[in-house]
Amino acid sequence: MAEKKNTTEKKTIEKDTAATSAFDCLAVTQVSVWPFKEGPNLGHMKGMAQIVLNDQIVIRGLRVMEGEYGMFVGYPNDPFYKGEDFRSICCPITRQLKEHIENCVIEKYQSSLAAV
DSSP: OHHHHHHHHHHHHHHHHHHHHHHHTOOEEEEEEEEOOOOTTOTTEEEEEEEEETTTEEEEEEEEEEETTEEEEEOOBOTTOOSSSOOBSOOOSSHHHHHHHHHHHHHHHHHHHHHO
16 A cells, blocks of 8 residues: 555656656747827726747737736637637646746736836
8 A cells, every 4th residue: 555655646746747847848038018108098907018948939819907916917818719609729737837927927927117
């Protein structure tokens, strides 16, 4: 019984290590942000952004949003989706990547506001 528990713990550690190393190979290498001037029709949207991952893939159409719990990044939606809800074209699957992208975009957004 103890051997089975040890193998289960080893598998869990291997999965955690694999998830961490998978995230380590994907990084935001470039961020471009275009803040909006305040206006009545913008609502919670504060700007648009574009990121480049590993100098190999670009994601355009990210929205810098002000929510109930602070700033966050909204991902591009499929304009042809015929459902009641929105469906994102692309979005991070892991929490670590989502937080990494949000931190990079919001940091760039705040520095661009400070520069203006």
